Amino acid sequence: MKPFRIVNARIVTSQAIVEGDLLIDPPYIVQVGEVHNNTDLVFDAKGNYVLPGAIDLHVHFRQPGLEHKATIETESRAALRGGVTSFIDMPNTKPETTTSRAWKEKMKVARNTSWINYAFYPGVTPQNINELPNWTEHRNIPAVKAFLARSTGDLLISMDEFEKLLKLIKVPVAVHSELDSIVMENIKKYYGKFFPDIHYYVRPPEACYKATDQVIKLSEKYGKQVHILHLSTKEEVEMLRGHKPETVSIETCPQYLFFDSQDYSRLGNWIKCNPSIKQAEDKKSLLQALNSVIDTIGTDHAPHLVAEKVLPYWRSPSGIPSVELLIPLLTSLVENGIITWTRLVQLTATNPARIYKIHKRGDIAEGMYADIIVLERSPWTVKRSFHKCGWNPYFNWTLPYKIKYAFVNGSLAYREGDKSEWLSRNSMPLEFRVS
Numbered sequence: 001m002k003p004f005r006i007v008n009a010r011i012v013t014s015q016a017i018v019e020g021d022l023l024i025d026p027p028y029i030v031q032v033g034e035v036h037n038n039t040d041l042v043f044d045a046k047g048n049y050v051l052p053g054a055i056d057l058h059v060h061f062r063q064p065g066l067e068h069k070a071t072i073e074t075e076s077r078a079a080l081r082g083g084v085t086s087f088i089d090m091p092n093t094k095p096e097t098t099t100s101r102a103w104k105e106k107m108k109v110a111r112n113t114s115w116i117n118y119a120f121y122p123g124v125t126p127q128n129i130n131e132l133p134n135w136t137e138h139r140n141i142p143a144v145k146a147f148l149a150r151s152t153g154d155l156l157i158s159m160d161e162f163e164k165l166l167k168l169i170k171v172p173v174a175v176h177s178e179l180d181s182i183v184m185e186n187i188k189k190y191y192g193k194f195f196p197d198i199h200y201y202v203r204p205p206e207a208c209y210k211a212t213d214q215v216i217k218l219s220e221k222y223g224k225q226v227h228i229l230h231l232s233t234k235e236e237v238e239m240l241r242g243h244k245p246e247t248v249s250i251e252t253c254p255q256y257l258f259f260d261s262q263d264y265s266r267l268g269n270w271i272k273c274n275p276s277i278k279q280a281e282d283k284k285s286l287l288q289a290l291n292s293v294i295d296t297i298g299t300d301h302a303p304h305l306v307a308e309k310v311l312p313y314w315r316s317p318s319g320i321p322s323v324e325l326l327i328p329l330l331t332s333l334v335e336n337g338i339i340t341w342t343r344l345v346q347l348t349a350t351n352p353a354r355i356y357k358i359h360k361r362g363d364i365a366e367g368m369y370a371d372i373i374v375l376e377r378s379p380w381t382v383k384r385s386f387h388k389c390g391w392n393p394y395f396n397w398t399l400p401y402k403i404k405y406a407f408v409n410g411s412l413a414y415r416e417g418d419k420s421e422w423l424s425r426n427s428m429p430l431e432f433r434v435s
């Protein structure tokens with residue numbers, strides 16, 4: 001694409017809201033605010049908010065091996081509707097991303113099919129801990145992923161193995177922080193039984209906060225950067241308020257901010273996810289913590305088929321898809337005064353980029369890649385899904401904003417309209433720790 005301008009914009013950066021224009025010379029942002037150059041091509045933002053595209057550090061795009069649920073192509077397309085212009089995908093695919101070869105294979109699929117910028121977490125197993133450090137210090141690898149409790153797939157390590165990992169690994173560690181021993185005890189205790197909020201009892205708060213307590217201590221002990229995924233309890237929030245080491249960063253997900261245990265009787269398995277959705281007071285605490293100890297909001301987009309989610313509780317898989325709604329959902333928190341526009345940008349773009357040292361992304365500033373979304377205030381009701389699985393748990397919710405345009409590396413990738421259009425695929429691999 002030739003240089004172009006986005007005019008009449010309310011540009012939201014990590015620091016401020018600037019009224020003005022943007023000059024883009026793809027793939028970069030060249031000027032912000034006052035633009036004097038002329039260009040043939042102009043997008044009129046009509047006074048709407050213009051944000052850096054979201055960087056979702058936590059998705060399960062299911063490829064390879066689970067393509068009946070989702071693919072990188074289908075979900076990266078849907079992600080543009082959610083204002084997401086970069087993703088980092090989890091290793092619990094088939095095969096699992098536990099070798100350099102499997103990781104390279106994923107990178108290849110993404111290069112050929114992804115609509116947005118991409119990266120992939122290698123997964124940690126008891127078998128690969130020793131050799132993982134040999135190939136993960138790669139400029140396209142953000143961190144490794146450790147599961148301390150079982151979820152979809154078989155990736156699982158013990159707390160002792162996690163400690164060993166921290167001693168050996170150079171890159172950050174993203175962790176599913178839940179104690180498998182507590183989950184297993186409860187599976188035995190409740191197996192075969194059913195009541196609406198059973199998932200909360202099978203995966204209770206103590207499984208989370210007891211694990212997180214140990215994870216924080218180990219991160220501090222070894223001075224290793226740990227990104228704690230999907231925070232779900234008020235106990236963890238309080239713990240972190242008391243003490244949050246420099247080496248620890250925190251994610252939560254939309255499902256913990258928009259649902260609570262009262263919703264199980266209505267939504268059942270549709271909101272079954274790991275860790276479980278907790279109680280109203282946990283939700284309240286997490287919403288408040290968006291302005292303090294929580295650094296990022298990732299979707300944990302985890303699609304399963306409708307046919308799988310309608311199975312009885314004990315046979316139904318855990319996971320909620322929502323990447324197509326990330327920014328529209330979060331704009332409702334801005335409208336309700338829970339977070340500001342700049343905080344929204346920090347949580348979804350700037351902090352994800354800072355935590356993994358993503359090269360030239362995560363904000364709107366001169367010299368950054370032009371990953372940009374233009375929002376339109378136009379309340380709309382979720383009636384259909386663009387995920388391959390065809391659903392999300394927010395049907396019939398009315399959201400205040402939609403994504404009008406999404407630019408990826410300065411190319412117009414998506415335009416919303418009567419008939420939404422996906423226009424050009426110009427994604428790049430994310431780069432980390434580049435100086």
Ligand SMILES: [Zn+2]
Nearest residue numbers: 058090300302
């Ligand atoms: Zn996940």
